[in-house]
Amino acid sequence: KQWYQRRVRGNMKLWWPVAESMIALIMAYKFSGNRTFLNQFSRAFDYAMVHFREPDHGEWYGYADTQGRITHTFKGGPDKGCFHVARCLWMCAKLVREVVASGGVEK
Numbered sequence: 039k040q041w042y043q044r045r046v047r048g049n050m051k052l053w054w055p056v057a058e059s060m061i062a063l064i065m066a067y068k069f070s071g072n073r074t075f076l077n078q079f080s081r082a083f084d085y086a087m088v089h090f091r092e093p094d095h096g097e098w099y100g101y102a103d104t105q106g107r108i109t110h111t112f113k114g115g116p117d118k119g120c121f122h123v124a125r126c127l128w129m130c131a132k133l134v135r136e137v138v139a140s141g142g143v144e145k
Contacts, residue, residue: 050109051102053118056086057126064133071142098123
């Protein structure tokens, strides 16, 4: 448990809100057609891929500082299992396919 003892501070960027915002934003775009939601989804997705994604072994790191630098190098723990990121990406891919199929955005 010692590896998990580093404190999370209130001003940090956490993987969970970013992952959930990605799902919520693409879902909001699908149902509203408001491109602001699509633009915000793109920003959240890009942030996650640049700051949380671990390019060599997969998965996401969980915690970054306000400049986007990783603060905790472990990728799992009591609050973050391997299911969550895969679920987020699967749901986003599914929703994007549905939006494209309905003619909601350019292919």
